[in-house]
Amino acid sequence: MLPLNYAMLDYFVYHDEACVDDVMADLAAEYASFAAFARPRMQEALMTAHKNGLIDETRFDLDAEGELRVYYRASAEQRKVIGAYLGRSH
């Protein structure tokens, strides 16, 4: 089992584009009990990953409830960097 922050980044290695809700939905089965498994904290973690060049911001919109969704993706080079950090080859 990966640490939560690692799992969030690992998600972008296997998915083209996602917002924090997509990531949370995918990881909920394993990580929902974690204290850090909360939308604001995970959104901040994605913003920090973006700030440090591990993922790119692609677009943003509002969901049906009017909540902001910011979408991110990892380029081929970024996937290699993430994979190298996590000790995987992609």
Add this chain to the structure above:
Amino acid sequence: MDTSTSLGNRELAVAKKRALDAAYFRKGIAVAALSSCMYALYTAFVTAGQLFGVWAGWFDAFAPSGLLAVFILPTIASGVNDVLSAVWATFFTAGQGKLADLGRCIASKPGVIVIAAAFIGGPIASAAYVIALSQAGTLAVPIAALNPAIGAVLARVLYRQPLSPRVVTGIVVCVVAGAMIGSAGLSGQASSGMTLGLGLALLAALCWGVEGCVGGRATCMIDPQIAINIRQLVSGVGNLCLVLPALTMACGEPLGQSYVFVAQALTDKSSVVFFACSGFAAYFSFMSWYRANSMCGTALGMAINGTYTFTAPLFTWIIVGLVLGFDGYALPSVAWVAAVVNLVGICLIAVNPLDMVKKDGDRDASA
């Protein structure tokens, strides 16, 4: 879909995105400022701790320029601080239910990077800084505060973080502010070991520049709480199990005596309470520092953290001078002027009105 409704949603989305980015930016600044204040408290309490109990007896008994006073005791002070800081960090990690993640992260590549950064910035830099403080007094503080400039350059080279002429100018202004405080010759503590003290302060600056850059980057992957837990564990164990024996043997002193000092320091009620406080402040300071560097970028995060050139002497004066009543810790007036200069430098690094206008335009276009 109704065009007017779609347009309204888009404007609302743009407004919410701006608010999210602004809140993130403000939080990064606040976390960086907290790291400075906590670092100042760490400095004040670790200074105070060495004025009481067994420490007062040791510094009275041993020659100020002797090897024990120059190398061994400051290293013990640093090690005791870091061990107690690691205890605090582990306590909070357990309280947040992250102990299992701590184990997982230590075994990972980012964990190894944090361990390496922690060793450079922990045992090596902390021991150098404490010895520097004992030899050069608070003059060591502004020298060690060169670390933001070093960190920013490293972040540019290693991680391609932006380093525009405006940012470079801001860093230079911050370094000048630190030098202003140093040139004032803050009262007390100047000794025959001044040159050694300033040299070690510069070594600490180099080590912290590396740590801030590398550790900050790793914190975008590792939870800051876990990263700093690793950092303080490595630092505490490294100081007491590697640096202390090495220095003791290099000084030709008996190894057993050094660990008797450690045991006495940890069990001396009148001084250990200050080290417990300094350890708590160090834990919060370094966690905020790593987190701020990952949120703001190394240049801005380390520049704001670097305001401890002013806050550390200020808090030391308040706690050691005003509250505890020791003489020789007052700030000269130039320190206050330097604080303003430092803020100007930070604003230069942080804010570029032209960029902000440009970003707004980009956001509108991409919404």
